[in-house]
Amino acid sequence: MIDAMDKAAGIxxxxxxxxxxxxRPEFVQGAEECRLSVLKPxxxxxxxxxxxxxxARRMAALNADAALLDExxxxxxxxxxxxxxxxxxxxxxxxxxxxxxxARHVDLVTLTPNKAEASHIALxxxxxxxxxxxxxxxxLIAFVNFQTRVATGLRLMRSA
Numbered sequence: 752m753i754d755a756m757d758k759a760a761g762i763x764x765x766x767x768x769x770x771x772x773x774x775r776p777e778f779v780q781g782a783e784e785c786r787l788s789v790l791k792p793x794x795x796x797x798x799x800x801x802x803x804x805x806x807a808r809r810m811a812a813l814n815a816d817a818a819l820l821d822e823x824x825x826x827x828x829x830x831x832x833x834x835x836x837x838x839x840x841x842x843x844x845x846x847x848x849x850x851x852x853x854a855r856h857v858d859l860v861t862l863t864p865n866k867a868e869a870s871h872i873a874l875x876x877x878x879x880x881x882x883x884x885x886x887x888x889x890x891l892i893a894f895v896n897f898q899t900r901v902a903t904g905l906r907l908m909r910s911a
Contacts, residue, residue: 759819761909790803791803798887807895808827809840810892849879853878
């Protein structure tokens with residue numbers, strides 16, 4: 752079965768890399784479970800699925816990942832996003848709070864993670880996010896950036 756990582760990397764069951772990934776099924780399954788837990792969790796902690804996908808789309812754009820950008824565009828369209836969420840997803844920064852602070856944080860961690868500091872977490876709290884929401888946001892940021900890097904690596908392996 753093709754998972755989201757295969758799809759993002761352009762891998763089909765006919766590719767040798769597809770079979771190679773399955774030598775470690777726990778990684779294939781783990782990545783898929785992680786994806787579902789950050790995008791469609793049982794308890795969204797007040798960070799709705801359309802917000803999560805909008806942020807994922809934003810990160811895919813920041814990482815210049817065309818395949819993931821297309822995938823998240825499709826997912827977002829199915830979730831009937833508000834105008835603010837569409838703006839967030841497309842990289843806008845002139846947003847209502849707490850979206851403006853969330854966008855700055857996502858951009859910072861995605862583009863320059865080495866510059867992220869505890870004071871940036873305090874800004875999220877000041878914008879109204881609680882600790883479970885900050886953890887959920889951090890998990891989402893970590894996963895989407897991980898996803899773009901793994902998909903890029905798999906694409907490079909596939910083209911070799």
